Amino acid sequence: MPYGLLSDRGQLESLFDELAEELTRLHATAEIVMVGGAWMLWHLRRASTRDVDSARRFGAELAQAADRVGDRHHLRPGWLNDDAAAFWPSDTDYRQCAVAYTRGPLLVRVPRPDTIFVMKLYRAAPHDREDLVALWPRCTFEDPDNAVEAFKRAYPHAPEDEHLAGYITEVAHDAEHEQPSD
Numbered sequence: 036m037p038y039g040l041l042s043d044r045g046q047l048e049s050l051f052d053e054l055a056e057e058l059t060r061l062h063a064t065a066e067i068v069m070v071g072g073a074w075m076l077w078h079l080r081r082a083s084t085r086d087v088d089s090a091r092r093f094g095a096e097l098a099q100a101a102d103r104v105g106d107r108h109h110l111r112p113g114w115l116n117d118d119a120a121a122f123w124p125s126d127t128d129y130r131q132c133a134v135a136y137t138r139g140p141l142l143v144r145v146p147r148p149d150t151i152f153v154m155k156l157y158r159a160a161p162h163d164r165e166d167l168v169a170l171w172p173r174c175t176f177e178d179p180d181n182a183v184e185a186f187k188r189a190y191p192h193a194p195e196d197e198h199l200a201g202y203i204t205e206v207a208h209d210a211e212h213e214q215p216s217d
Contacts, residue, residue: 038111040083047077047087048136050104054115055141057100064140065097068129070119072166074151077135080169085111088119090146090154091129122154124189148173152182153189156199164206171210179203 041047058065068091069077072084101115132144146154152170155163176182182203186193 038085038114039109040085041073041076041087041110041114042083044077044079047073050087050108051136051141051143052138053104053107054097054100055138057103058096058140061096061100063094063096063100064142065093065100066091066129066142066144067093067097067115068123068132068144068146069135070122070146070151070154074145075166075169077145078148078173080173081166086113087115089115089117090119090123091144092117092120119154122158124150124153124157125191126188147175149175149185150189152176153186156182156186156203157190157193167206168209168213171207179207 041050054065067087067089069087070090071086071088072081073087075081076084097115102112104110105112105114127146127150129144132146132150134142135145136143148170152167152174155167155170174182176185179200183200186199
């Protein structure tokens with residue numbers, strides 16, 4: 036049997052409720068900085084995702100709690116992971132993120148759309164383009180050049196990409212011409 040998908044915000048909230056209960060039993064606290072597909076799902080920009088990516092590293096207690104919750108719901112191992120921590124922008128503090136969920140020992144934060152946009156650019160996965168198009172109207176960038184500058188501030192160690200401005204211009208163009216679905 037294939038592992039389940041996460042398909043709406045209510046389902047994420049329910050899983051977070053169960054995580055909070057597990058953490059309470061463990062006498063542990065945890066903070067998640069939700070990014071990636073789960074961020075898109077939370078903000079109603081995506082139909083489903085396979086996992087919840089945290090941009091903040093977390094400890095063994097949260098990993099154990101997530102495994103127990105995932106087993107109950109037939110979610111894949113690592114459905115809650117901190118792999119996205121490697122993509123966190125160097126110019127952003129976790130405390131700048133809004134609190135999206137809190138219950139007992141569990142706190143879930145969400146970054147601004149601009150942060151998610153530059154993270155997806157840095158990751159550079161082909162399947163992220165659709166998310167970039169959906170994100171662009173929610174971002175505060177004045178224009179593609181402003182987004183390039185934000186990217187450079189976030190990832191000063193990244194190699195120079197002469198095509199980045201053109202790519203972001205295409206994303207912005209597609210976002211402006213995307214027709215709303217019925």
